[in-house]
Amino acid sequence: MQVLPYRQARRLTGPNVYFADTGTALESAAGQAFDLDALRRWDALVREGAARLGWPAGARYRHRHASGATLAFSAPLDQLHTATALNIWAWWIASDSPAEPLHAPGDAATWDIAQGLRTLQASAAAEAQPTLLALQRKARARALPFLLDEDELTLGSGSGARSWFVDELPDPAHVPWPRLHRIPTALVTGSNGKTTTTRLLAALCQAQAGDTAYCCTDGVFFQGQALDSGDFSGPAGAREALRQGQARAAVLETARGGLLRHGLAVEQADVAVVTNVAHDHFGEFGVHDLHTLAQVKLSVARAVGVGAHLVLNADDAFLRTQSTALSCPLAWFALDFDQPLLRLHRALGKPTCGVRDAHLWLALAGVEHDLGPTAAMPLSLGDRARYNLGNLAAGVLAGALLGIAPATIARVLARFGQDPDDNPGRLQQWMFGSTRVVVDYAHNPEGLRSLLDALDASRRGGRLGLLLGHAGNRQDEDLRAVAHVAAAYAPERVILKELPGYARGRDADAVPALMHAQLLAEGLDPQRVQLQPDEVQAARSLLAWASESDLLVLPVHELANRAQVVALLDGMAASGWRAGTAVPEQAVVRVG
Numbered sequence: 001m002q003v004l005p006y007r008q009a010r011r012l013t014g015p016n017v018y019f020a021d022t023g024t025a026l027e028s029a030a031g032q033a034f035d036l037d038a039l040r041r042w043d044a045l046v047r048e049g050a051a052r053l054g055w056p057a058g059a060r061y062r063h064r065h066a067s068g069a070t071l072a073f074s075a076p077l078d079q080l081h082t083a084t085a086l087n088i089w090a091w092w093i094a095s096d097s098p099a100e101p102l103h104a105p106g107d108a109a110t111w112d113i114a115q116g117l118r119t120l121q122a123s124a125a126a127e128a129q130p131t132l133l134a135l136q137r138k139a140r141a142r143a144l145p146f147l148l149d150e151d152e153l154t155l156g157s158g159s160g161a162r163s164w165f166v167d168e169l170p171d172p173a174h175v176p177w178p179r180l181h182r183i184p185t186a187l188v189t190g191s192n193g194k195t196t197t198t199r200l201l202a203a204l205c206q207a208q209a210g211d212t213a214y215c216c217t218d219g220v221f222f223q224g225q226a227l228d229s230g231d232f233s234g235p236a237g238a239r240e241a242l243r244q245g246q247a248r249a250a251v252l253e254t255a256r257g258g259l260l261r262h263g264l265a266v267e268q269a270d271v272a273v274v275t276n277v278a279h280d281h282f283g284e285f286g287v288h289d290l291h292t293l294a295q296v297k298l299s300v301a302r303a304v305g306v307g308a309h310l311v312l313n314a315d316d317a318f319l320r321t322q323s324t325a326l327s328c329p330l331a332w333f334a335l336d337f338d339q340p341l342l343r344l345h346r347a348l349g350k351p352t353c354g355v356r357d358a359h360l361w362l363a364l365a366g367v368e369h370d371l372g373p374t375a376a377m378p379l380s381l382g383d384r385a386r387y388n389l390g391n392l393a394a395g396v397l398a399g400a401l402l403g404i405a406p407a408t409i410a411r412v413l414a415r416f417g418q419d420p421d422d423n424p425g426r427l428q429q430w431m432f433g434s435t436r437v438v439v440d441y442a443h444n445p446e447g448l449r450s451l452l453d454a455l456d457a458s459r460r461g462g463r464l465g466l467l468l469g470h471a472g473n474r475q476d477e478d479l480r481a482v483a484h485v486a487a488a489y490a491p492e493r494v495i496l497k498e499l500p501g502y503a504r505g506r507d508a509d510a511v512p513a514l515m516h517a518q519l520l521a522e523g524l525d526p527q528r529v530q531l532q533p534d535e536v537q538a539a540r541s542l543l544a545w546a547s548e549s550d551l552l553v554l555p556v557h558e559l560a561n562r563a564q565v566v567a568l569l570d571g572m573a574a575s576g577w578r579a580g581t582a583v584p585e586q587a588v589v590r591v592g
Contacts, residue, residue, distance in 0.1 A: 005097035011080040015302035016263030019059035028068035041094035070286040078129040158183035158247035190275025200395035205249040213241040216253040234258025238265035272300040280444040294318040304328040333393035353397040369406040378417030385454040462549030469497035487522035546579040
């Protein structure tokens with residue numbers, strides 16, 4: 001099989017980590033040998049190609065890293081397929097690839113630059129959509145969202161939106177511009193806490209304005225009802241949420257993968273949040289360290305314009321350091337309301353949020369608001385879930401900057417998290433006599449450590465049973481780090497699971513095998529570790545093993561599997577199940 005000189009090439013359909021416009025990005029092939037001259041040749045070929053195609057001079061980005069190179073440049077919205085072809089063509093030539101040239105119809109010749117450029121010109125002419133560009137210019141002039149996918153264009157958002165099929169675009173003169181507007185919109189990103197913060201902020205918006213749409217790793221929701229199930233934390237989910245015709249506000253979870261693959265769905269937001277930056281997903285898209293990962297998360301700042309704010313975690317050293325390069329207005333939160341950075345920010349009359357004397361405090365427009373004791377806020381788990389105190393502060397600060405009244409915020413904080421449907425799959429708990437079962441999504445070392453600390457796992461009265469597994473798109477050391485954290489709590493039983501849908505190029509049992517080896521290297525008794533490939537059956541195995549006073553921690557990652565496990569636990573709770581008795585069978589629960 002032919003080895004191509006690139007691993008992946010993609011269209012960037014919105015503001016992104018590389019630049020603020022649309023364009024294309026390419027990842028060089030794993031293990032491909034090239035020198036700095038190859039990067040310079042790529043740059044020259046891209047400039048020549050863009051000039052020949054009549055594109056305006058735009059941004060170019062080239063970055064050599066541990067796994068190769070990332071090569072990106074901006075291009076007009078209606079030329080992104082051609083731009084991606086130009087990127088591939090330029091790198092193929094510049095890297096002096098030994099791969100057999102592509103000969104399919106429409107492929108630009110890599111053996112003849114002049115011929116290749118002619119092919120790209122023909123592609124650009126066929127792809128051109130002058131009406132689309134005219135609509136984009138008009139929308140930008142009015143600061144309106146411009147939501148485009150393969151099938152549909154939407155101008156405006158929520159209750160101020162209008163949509164057309166892409167093959168039936170209107171003349172800009174016939175668009176009812178005065179009737180279009182954008183609704184208050186928030187972006188939420190970070191390594192941990194994104195979904196919880198998104199849901200909390202959506203609940204705040206719902207309490208203030210009603211009719212709120214949001215998207216997250218669990219789906220797209222409007223007025224609390226699921227419209228789609230699955231991971232919708234990228235641009236597609238954002239567009240679906242913003243297209244809800246009755247929506248008066250939108251909260252968009254904005255994950256790393258979507259930011260790197262395609263960029264943001266919107267050019268403007270009223271507030272954006274970065275919860276934190278933690279070790280995760282290294283090795284993908286040229287991200288190999290926390291500094292680079294922080295840059296990815298902070299790309300949401302490109303959507304923060306006049307009158308908007310970027311909400312950042314003052315307890316995160318990487319966010320503090322990189323914030324100095326940002327030009328947008330900032331708002332800071334921290335676990336300590338009197339943290340030096342927050343005090344300095346407040347002295348300048350700027351917004352902050354944090355904990356003081358076991359109460360959550362908000363400073364806004366020079367006024368400090370006591371939002372109540374944090375221990376009484378269900379999300380805090382009696383102040384034990386310190387990571388959720390950060391999520392509370394982040395959501396509160398973002399909500400206040402959207403105009404939500406402090407009194408409304410306090411009312412929502414007093415109840416949010418009481419109902420399992422408020423934050424499904426995050427710190428969901430069941431008590432079966434003295435046996436405690438927790439379902440969560442903890443998926444990286446910091447997330448798992450924070451969860452186990454919140455549950456007092458190191459001071460438990462009974463035994464600890466833990467479900468452990470991971471997607472295959474992490475580096476080996478990342479997977480070992482998760483196992484290392486688990487071993488530090490000396491669990492009496494670990495069930496290693498497989499995630500077949502998330503193998504990401506690895507053999508099905510590769511991730512459990514690697515974690516198994518690490519657990520044994522940490523000194524865990526081999527008799528305490530078992531393999532159960534199916535995630536639901538793995539949870540059932542732990543339940544069957546449980547005794548009174550045990551703590552079972554079940555990080556369940558597949559949405560459909562989580563629905564099965566939650567339904568099982570709900571049924572067991574309703575029937576009065578106790579540890580040591582048979583785990584009942586259950587009907588299959590369908591999601592979506």
